[in-house]
Amino acid sequence: MQLCWLRNDLRLHDNHALWHASQNGPVVAVCLLTPDTWLEHDDAPVKVDFWRRNLEHLSEQLSRLNIPLKILSADKWADAAQLLLDLAADLDAQALFFNDEYGVHEQQRDDAVAAAFTAQGLQCERFTDLILFKPGSLLTQAGSMFKVYSQFRKQAYQRLHESLPTCLPAPDKQQETGIKADAVPKQIAGYQPASAQQRSLWPAGEDAASERLALFTEQIMADYDSARDLPDVDGTSRLSAYLVAGVLSPRQCLHAAISANQGEFDSGNPGAITWVNELLWREFYKHILVCYPRVSMHRAFRPEMESIPWRDDSPALEAWQQGRTGIPIIDAAMRQLLTTGWMHNRLRMLTAMFLTKNLLIDWKHGERWFMQQLIDGDLAANNGGWQWSASTGTDSAPYFRIFNAVTQSRKFDPQGDFIRTWVPEIGHLSSKQIHQPPVDDLFASSDYPAPLVDLSQSRRRALDVFKQQGDQHD
Incomplete structure (x- = not known):
């Protein structure tokens, strides 16, 4: 009997661990639920619900192949090794197969599990799959x-x-094992289910x-x-x-x-x-x-950018989070994120650069907020994108490259259709005005705020701060 530990690899086809396990004899799939750790890692409710829904689908597919799915629960990842060893003992399993994950904590967890199985004289096979x-x-x-x-x-x-x-095929149907599969829970503790709209957008x-x-x-x-x-x-x-x-x-x-x-x-x-x-x-x-594991630890990829004097401005950060900055394209993007759990890629760059350059707020606040909202929250990609925008990372935007939100809005949403979808209170404005509402119109309507910052002045402020930072390390 082989155990196949499924994590962020919820598919039958081209799944290295699952396929190789199936080539070694009967397979039992296992998932480990660790909601406390997911909360610590800022996984979004919409992401966890999407993962759970996909696990439901996979459980049905596995059952057609006579592969039972066992569900384990733990308070923290440190419990993983003992729980998996106990399951192996209960089922008389001789081997564990899984696909590697790449965050620092994930690697520590997986190394501990592999060491525990090896110490018990059990086989542990790991694969590059993700x-x-x-x-x-x-x-x-x-x-x-x-x-x-x-x-x-x-x-x-x-x-x-x-x-x-x-691409590897799906495993073949195996003989019935006589092992009863566990039901996938309808909700993960500590996480609200996704909205009907989110579920329809992401079947x-x-x-x-x-x-x-x-x-x-x-x-x-x-x-x-x-x-x-x-x-x-x-x-x-x-x-x-x-x-x-x-x-x-x-x-x-x-x-x-x-x-x-x-x-x-x-x-x-x-x-x-x-x-x-x-x-x-x-x-x-x-x-x-x-x-470069320091990027997993809330550190700048470029060490010389660690000491940028970011502004501490909680009201501005909250306005950005809620889509109330007074810059229509920024607000439309942030509201899309809040409602759907997803944001268009160019707008991710634009909103990140607005926070880190125009508001001069630490990129780590934005990185965390995105992870707490995104259905596709991925530590590596999210961190890489934020550090690119903040000019602190590998291949980062030069500090003097600062997107002008209004210019970008006019270029990529010329008629204002995207803005009208997410900022309906200014939907009556013309395609020319909607990117930068006239001040007299804002005073006439209390539904939409005035801009938090002047884009030109805040750009100059950021240039001065980043230039001084660079001069200190020349």
Whole structure:
């Protein structure tokens, strides 16, 4: 008997741990619920509910293959090793299979579990599954991890040209084990269920994920390089939540893109190339997380940026969180996040840069708020994006590159359709005025606030602060 420990890999197809376990004999799948730890890690209620709903779907799929699912609960991750050992003893299981995860705490948990099984003379097999390449396997000539994405991408391209990773099939149906499966709970302790709107936007299960992947690659991806910047159109993949929960694998996404692009991934259709590059950005940030663990610990990737004198402004932070800054595109984006659990990628950059540059508030406050709201909250990608915007990370935006929210709004939401959807109190304004409502109109209406800051003045303030920081380290 083999145990397959499922975490953020809730799928039958192309699941390395599950497939390899099935090749070694009868399999029992196991999940460990640790809501206290999830709360400590700021996982959003909508994310936890999405994970739970996908686990429900997977449980049904597993049952058709006669693979029972056992549910364990623990107060903290430190209990994982003993709980899994106890289950192995109860079922007379001789081996544990699981796919690696990459946060510092996740690695410590997994190392402890592997050591405990080995100490008991039991087999423990671990796999690189959530990403394309094992962290630390793409290195500079000096043998260190890349700090620049373009160099990382070049080597990733070379490796993909040499050998594309394959997608594994689902396990075969096995003989009945006689082991009773546990029911997936209808709610996770400490977490509210997602809203009906959120559930409709993010249907659970492999079939739903595969349908979205097919829709994207067949109908949307060709224009992705340009349409992805327009928040009022369905121009992005919207697959990030499925990748974070492991309902889709990056290999499945890569092969779908290549198939739609006549077998190419770095040439051909610009939309396909751009999307594959986004998959590699996701990969890059996972490697950064492992090779530079300080980014897991609320530290700036660039140590010289640790001492920026961020402003302590709780009212401004709350206004940003609630979409009440008086800058329409910022408020529309933040309200989209609050309502749906998701935000358009360009708007993630724009809202992050507004908080860190125009408001000069520490990026760590924004990083945490996003994790507490996002259905696709991923430590590596979220941290990488925030540090890029704050000019503290790898491949970060130069400190003097500060997006002007109004200019960006006029460029990417020219008619104001996205703003009207999320900031209806200014929906009566013209397409010219809606990006920057006239002050006299604001005084006439108490429903929408005046801007928190003057964009030009706050930009100059940020430039002065960051320049002084740079001068101190020259």
